[in-house]
Amino acid sequence: MDKIELNILGCGSALPTTRHYPTSQVLNVRGNLFMIDAGEGAQQQYRRLGLKFSRLKQIFISHLHGDHCFGLFGLLSTLSLLGRTGDLVIHAYGEMEELLRPVMNKFCRDMHFKVIINPLSPWKNEMIYEDRTVKVSTIPLKHGIPTCGFLFEEKQKPAHIIREMIDFYNIPVKEISQIKEGADFITEEGEVVPNSRLTTPAKDRIKYAYCSDTAYSEKIVPIIEGVDLLFHEATFMQADLARAKQTFHSSAMQAAEIAKQACVKKLMIGHYSARYYDIKPLLEEARNIFPETIAAYEGLKINI
Amino acid sequence: MDKIELNILGCGSALPTTRHYPTSQVLNVRGNLFMIDAGEGAQQQYRRLGLKFSRLKQIFISHLHGDHCFGLFGLLSTLSLLGRTGDLVIHAYGEMEELLRPVMNKFCRDMHFKVIINPLSPWKNEMIYEDRTVKVSTIPLKHGIPTCGFLFEEKQKPAHIIREMIDFYNIPVKEISQIKEGADFITEEGEVVPNSRLTTPAKDRIKYAYCSDTAYSEKIVPIIEGVDLLFHEATFMQADLARAKQTFHSSAMQAAEIAKQACVKKLMIGHYSARYYDIKPLLEEARNIFPETIAAYEGLKINI
Secondary structure, three states: OOOEEEEEEEOEOOOOOOOOOOOEEEEEEOOEEEEEEEOOOHHHHHHHOOOOHHHEEEEEOOOOOHHHHOOHHHHHHHHHHOOOOOOEEEEEEOOHHHHHHHHHHHHOOOOOOOEEEEEEOOOOOOEEEEOOOEEEEEEEOOOOOOOEEEEEEEOOOOOEEOHHHHHHHOOOHHHHHHHHOOOOEEOOOOOEEOHHHHEEOOOOOOEEEEEOOOOOOHHHHHHHOOOOEEEEEOOEOHHHHHHHHHOOOOEHHHHHHHHHHOOOOOEEEEOEOOOOOOOHHHHHHHHHHOOOEEEOOOOOEEEO | OOOEEEEEEEOEOOOOOOOOOOOEEEEEEOOEEEEEEEOOOHHHHHHHOOOOHHHEEEEEOOOOOHHHHOOHHHHHHHHHHOOOOOOEEEEEEOOHHHHHHHHHHHHOOOOOOOEEEEEEOOOOOOEEEEOOOEEEEEEEOOOOOOOEEEEEEEOOOOOEEOHHHHHHHOOOHHHHHHHHOOOOEEOOOOOEEOHHHHEEOOOOOOEEEEEOOOOOOHHHHHHHOOOOEEEEEOOEOHHHHHHHHHOOOOEHHHHHHHHHHOOOOOEEEEOEOOOOOOOHHHHHHHHHHOOOEEEOOOOOEEEO
16 A cells, blocks of 8 residues: 555544534555544544554544544544554653543453553654654644644655666666665776666655644744645634634634645645534635645545 | 433444444433433534433433443533533442543533532432433343443323313312312312312323343343333344353343333334344344334434
8 A cells, every 4th residue: 555645534623513523533654544633433433434443553642632532532442342452552742641541441451452652742843753654743833731733754765776777787686775775886897886877766755744733833834844735723714813812723814824834735724613514614715825725524535 | 392202322332333323312301301321422413413412401321331431521521612501410330430530620621510420329229310200210230340221200290180170160270280189179068079070190101211231131120111112232133142141231132022021112222233234133033022123223213
C-alpha cells in the first residue's frame, strides 16, 4: 500500500450533532494506521471507513477535552475484545494517565496488551515518534488548556539509480545501495563518476500537519511551512470572531490566513461549531483567502 | 403527551458494529424521559431520535460494563454545554461513583448541575424511584458482575366518574376527587350510593421490564409477570448456547422462554452479538416459542 491517506472519522466540535461526530482522524502511512484524536464514536467510524484494528499503530491526542478523547475508552475495550496483544502507545499530555487508568483498571482487566502513555510537552516543537517511514513532531497550539498539533513527515527516501548507468559502468550489485544513499562511483580505472550522473532524486517527502484546537497563532507558521496538507480548525465564521477568541478557536478566515502565510499546498478545514447547519459558508470564507481549501466531512478519504 | 413510548438508541452488545450501537434506551413517560443504559454514542442517538435533552429526568445503569455506560461521559459533558442546571440522578451500582468522578472533575469543571449517584443493590428487588406517574424497581439479574434490570410501572390512575351520575345525584364538585379515589357518595337523604355505581375503573397500569445483561434466570419471572413489554437480551442463537453460558448471556430461545413463563404481553429482543449480521434468525427462534416477539433496532419508537 504505497500511499499516505487521511481518513476523517469526525470533524464536529464539542457538541456532537446528527451531522458530525467529534474529532478523530486516521492517517494511513503505507498500511500503518495512526489515529489523531479520538472523540466519542471514533471506534464505530473506524469500522465504517473500513480501517483494520490490527493495523492501528499509535494514537496521538492533541488535548484533554472530551470531544477529542472520550472515544478512547470504547476503542481500548474493543481492541481488548478483539484480542490485541501488541503494545499501544498513546501520545498525550501527561494527565491522560490519571484519567485513563481508573477506567481501564475497571473495564479492561482482561486486556492482553499494554497501553503506554508517552507524556507530551505541548509547549515545545519536538519529535515524539519515528519509524522507518515517518516521523512525528508536536506543534504548540494556543488553546484554553495545554494543546499541541502534530506534524507527520515522511522520511527522505533513497534516490532512484538510473538502470542504464549500472550497465554502462558495470556497477556491482553491492555498491548500488550506497549510490542510492548518495555515494559517487569509482570505476576500475579510478574514474570518479559523480552521484548526480547515476541517480534521479527521490520524490519529495510528504508532510501533513494537524492543528486543532487553536486560536489564531502565527507562531505555528514556520513549523508547518510548505506542508502538502494542513488540517486547521475553523470552528467559527469570521462574523463570530468574538466567540472564537473567547473559546480559543479560529475562524475559517483565520485558518486560511495561516495556510496562506505558511504556503501550504492544500488546506482542510474542520471542527465545525454545532451552530452551523451548512458548512459551505465556512468553506467559501476560507477560499476567498486561500483557494486551495477543502472542507472535512465524515467518511472523507484523501490521498496526500 | 399522554403516552409511554420506548425509544431504542442502541441494541448491539460489547463490540459495536456499523449496524448497531451499544445498549441505550429512552423511556418516555408522558414527556419525562428516562434513559436506561448509556453505551458509547448514546447522546448522538438521543439527538437522532429527536429527544429533548431538557426532558431527560433520570438515568438507570444496569451494570458497569463499558458497552452500557461509556456514553455517560459525553452525555454529561453535552448537558453541561447546553446549560443544564437541574440535578441529574444516575441510578447505578455504587462503584460508578469512583469511575465517573475523576473524569467529571477533569472534563466537566464548569458544570452548573449536580450529578447524584443513587447506589443500587442489584441483588434485591426494591423500589428505587417514584414520582406522580411512575415507579421503578430493580430486577436482580444473573451476569458476570453485579447487574440488575428495571421494572417501570405506571401508577394506578384514579377511576373515571360517570358524568350522568354527577347530574343524577347532584354530586358537589368538592366530592368528585374523593369518589374518583374510591369513596362512596351519601345523598342528602342519607342514601349510600356505592362507588361502583358512580365510576368506571381506570385503564390498566402500563408496565415495562428491561432485562439486560443476563443469563437465563427463572427467578425474574414473578417480578416481570404480565408486563406489557419485556425487553430481554438475546445475545446469541441457541446454537451458541455454550458461549452464552460462558459469558452470562441468553439465547433468543431462552428470552422467549422467560417471556412465555412470565405471560408478558409482548417481548422485544436485543443486545445482539456482533457475530450475527442478520438478526432475523434470532427473531424467528424466539417467535417459535413466543409469537408476540419483536426485534429491537436503532431508531425504533414503540408505544407501550
